[in-house]
Amino acid sequence: MTTPFERLLVILDYDGTITVDDCNEVVLQQAVGDAWRVSDEAMQRGEISPNEAFRRQIGLLRVPRPELLAMTVAAARLRPGFRDFLAGLLDGGARVVIVSDGLREAIAAVWERERLPAVEIHASELLGDPRTGYDVGFNTLALACERCEHCKAHVLRHVRNGEVRVAVFGDGDGDLCLARHADIVFARRRLAGLCAREGIAFHPFDGYADALAALEATAASR
Ligand SMILES: [Zn+2]
DSSP: OOOOTTTEEEEETTTTTTTTOOHHHHHHHHHHHHGGGHHHHHHHTTOHHHHHHHHHHHHOOOOOHHHHHHHHHHHHBBBBBBHHHHHHHHHHTOOOEEEEOOOOOHHHHHHHTTOOOOEEEEEEEEETTTTEEEEEEEEOOOOOOOOOOSSSHHHHHHEEEEEEEEEEOSSGGGGGGHTTTEEEEOOOOOHHHHHHHHHHOEEEEESTHHHHHHHHHHHHHH
16 A cells, blocks of 8 residues: 555644535524624624634524534535545545534534544534523634634644644635645635735645645655
């Protein structure tokens, strides 16, 4: 067996990166209509952090916990090519870690539903209950940085264990600090714009059909 991805650490955002949609936004729209957009717009204007926006949005939900998790799982559709991409990475010797602000239980349930090979998941916990209001318990490894309330780069620093290369896949504001620390970046949506602005080279992506080949090419060039 060849191992082109030996000592490669692949960090994957989840919502909008592994999945087609942001599953939380889909659930919020179903459960509370446009009410969640108030904090989303406040975040876009830079008035509150993305983490605070997510906390306020989750706090709007009054759906019982099992139903909320089931809705979040149902909203998840994998991006084209993801299954083969993941299998190829693991077969090739890569270590794959999901670093997400999304709900860990929902991500784990999607993994089970899709019968995907196990990966490490660093994500958030759903706290509280629908009566008093839900809250988000962000990953305790994600300490603050000068830019983020809960920085994913801290999670990367914690999980990195001797790997010589880091590849990052992301789509959002919260993935920028990961991209800054990566050797190879795959970016879409807002992250692509932020990388362009900061002069961080990236591969644009929508599906995963070409991602394995791009990673192999960079491995071979070293
Ligand atoms: Zn940060």
